[in-house]
Amino acid sequence: MKIEDSVASKALLEIDNNIDALVKQIELLSYVNPTNIEEEKARFFASKYLTDPIFKYPNINFDKFKLHRELFTQPLERIEDEAIRNLYEDIIYAYSGLIQCIENIGNGKQFYFNSLHCFGTPTENDVENAKFILHFEDENRTLEKFQPKYSAKASEVFFKDFSKKYDFSYNIDYSDKISAIAMVLNNIKTLVLNTNHIYSENEIAILTNHEIGVHMVTTMNGLLHPLKIFSHGFPNNEETQEGLAVFSEYMSNNLTVTRLKELAYRVIAVDSLAKGYPFSRTFRLLHNQYDLDRETAFYITLRAHRGGGFTKDYLYLTGLKKVYDYYHSGKDMSLLLTGKVSLEYVNEIESLIQKELAVPSKHITDAYAENSNTNKTVDFILRSLK
Template identity: 90%
Template sequence: MKIDGNVASKALLEIDKNIDKLVKQIELLSYVNPINIEEEKARFFSSKYLTDPVFKYPTINFDKFKLHRQLFTQSLESIEDEEIRNLYEDIIYAYSGLIQCIETIGNGKKFYYNCLHCFGTPTENDVENAKFILHFEDDNREVTSFQPKYSAKDAEVFFRTFSEAYDFDYRIDYSDKISAIAMVLNNIKTLVLNTNHTYSDNEIAVLTNHEIGVHMVTTMNGLLHPLKIFSHGFPNNEETQEGLAVFSEYMSNNLTITRLKELAYRVIAVDTLAKGYPFSRTFRLLHNQYDLDRETAFYITLRAHRGGGFTKDYLYLTGLKKVYDYYQSGKDLSLLLTGKVSLEYANEIQSLIEKGYAVPSKHITDSYTENKNTNKKVDFILRSLK
């Protein structure tokens, strides 16, 4: 269906284009990763885990107040379609919240409270789900698949080979200043690999399905619509996007108990923020009480405490459960691959496609075509989560 060329449609496309220009400057992950992780890790370990790290962050290169003002001066009243107008109101409030997050990075409680507004915090149910997962023993898989083997440069070859199944191109960059071992930067169509990490076969299998199979797929699909919101992101899209990405690990038979426990530890770490734990106390909880090795405990703690308290990490588990239930109910996953979209806006996405403002997904996550999971214990856990 073609877009109606009336004044209201032109107004919507103009507003959408304006917002797109503004939010291209807001890539939260570009700002929230400390630039001195390795130095502070060494200092923290030498202090016997007592002295909290003091992280430094990249300089913000945009005028925060001006960006807020430009967002809120969009003439949404010129969008006649009420459903679409409400969606764009939600979008403007969501992006204003992200700007507030970015402008308070490194500012302790202020950043944490802004994150609560954007991402929320684990409920009692979420924490119970995490503890339920932690009761299970790690997988008895071939230990060799978990052994570190590949440098970031070696890993690039695997990502390139995996990507041959998809009809798109993207850049691969390297960084020693990210807390994840790999991540997709949506606004510049780039996969970033962590040069401080040595990758195992299992991590390569997980990351190719997670980062390329979902995050890069939704990046590329998001660029194909008349409306740019599919590319820069719907409100609360992080939970759905991470849920889809971990679900791709599950469908490709790469979701292990070990990986589920990693997601559970993230929930536990984020929950400590609400309890007022400093970095060192969260670390000691994971390292001493839960017996995580110190490297793993450090990076899980770092992910939660960066910026002053980054709550997003609990959403991987909640998102996985929601996407798993969505799939089990027989609903169409391709609708959620149309871009950086949220499950809660599924009806609006369908409506936008029908009105000609969006198109069905061109690129489909390879693992979604057939459920290859053979791990009955993983299935039991996902069914049992509340």
């Protein structure tokens, strides 16, 4: 049955379009990154790591109350299929949670509690996994491929060259106001490169596979469906999306012990939020106890403490383990590339494709074609994680 022939499907498409119009303006990463990172970093270092930074954030340009109200007045009872109706209930609750996160950015504990609601926090098991990874030796950092060489502008050519293998186009922008060294903004199909960073060959190899090979691939696939939910995101999609992105680093033979340790430090930093640590104490934990250089320690601490306590960062490691196990169980990876989707909704994705409410993935992550990983230590670590 074609979707336009079904009254029930028309109701679903109408609700889906309504939600899409509402959530287009919710890009959490556009709001949670401070606008004065470099100034506060200088002040923090000058204080000998004792005075917590005071971050400023972009202004919110939407009516928060109106968004909440319009989300919860969607007539979900018109969706006859119970599984799809339950999915859309989950979607509305998830986006209401993100709106609450955005409206409390910079509001200390309140933002942290909203973040907990949206993303959770590391379990004891997650922290043990992180500490297990930290026992391994880093790669030889003096190798040529690890040396910083390329400015953000000079790196652009590598992203463009890598992207030739994909049948889509996107924008490249630059910013000195992001905490990551690169990021994809889904709603405007844009890769943002950090002008404060000098990129190594290894970082470019990681980022092309991570940002373009997964985040941009799922952005572009998400736009191809009758249902906009694939584009604006399923509930809990962050864990699956980041897991897929780091897994592409593994499959392309670019995932290193050093990179895994970076993800482990993020878990430690997020866990420090649950212990009530302020910014300065999390930083000193990473810098003094774990012997991280102060630049790396600052940015990992920033990622965890931005907004008032942003817990999302621990999901990279949990997501990687789940995707690694999913792949090695022989399951269909293309289902996870259909858009900004979540592992726990794989059955719903298959059902939506069968009902012609979704389409199979057009763009497939190049690194997934075959496993090129030769790093036995990385393989051992991923197999051993609980």
